[in-house]
Amino acid sequence: MQWTEDLCVGVDFIDADHEDFITLLNTARAASDADFPAAFNALAEHARAHFAREEALMDATGFFATTIHKGEHARVLGEVAHFAEHLERGNIAFVRAYVAERLPDWFLQHRNTMDQATAAHAARAGHADAVPAT
Numbered sequence: 001m002q003w004t005e006d007l008c009v010g011v012d013f014i015d016a017d018h019e020d021f022i023t024l025l026n027t028a029r030a031a032s033d034a035d036f037p038a039a040f041n042a043l044a045e046h047a048r049a050h051f052a053r054e055e056a057l058m059d060a061t062g063f064f065a066t067t068i069h070k071g072e073h074a075r076v077l078g079e080v081a082h083f084a085e086h087l088e089r090g091n092i093a094f095v096r097a098y099v100a101e102r103l104p105d106w107f108l109q110h111r112n113t114m115d116q117a118t119a120a121h122a123a124r125a126g127h128a129d130a131v132p133a134t
């Protein structure tokens with residue numbers, strides 16, 4: 001997956017997080033089996049912080065679909081934790097498939113819907129250049 005300007009949602013810290021997400025995802029995909037667990041854990045750690053920053057912005061701007069957007073973040077973090085357990089049991093191929101086949105599509109769809117709507121709302125509320133609270 002490639003970062004392009006087309007993926008910008010208009011809030012700088014969200015765009016920076018999305019670029020980082022894609023970089024970490026690509027790093028995990030390209031990693032050897034020996035390096036994959038650390039790369040997956042780095043991606044998971046990034047996702048937790050990235051989602052928390054968006055959630056702080058939703059809270060600050062009174063986003064109308066905060067509950068749905070937070071719920072989707074929680075669902076994905078649960079999924080990531082589930083795959084981290086598989087990784088600990090050595091099921092590397094299974095977790096690789098999740099990273100290669102499911103996460104890219106999830107990210108694009110999430111960016112196109114909930115993240116875009118959150119950013120548009122923040123821009124309307126005068127928070128387009130918001131500084132992340134976390």
Ligand SMILES: [Fe+2]
Nearest residue numbers: 018050054115
């Ligand atoms: Fe995001």
Ligand SMILES: [Fe+2]
Nearest residue numbers: 054110114115
């Ligand atoms: Fe999000």
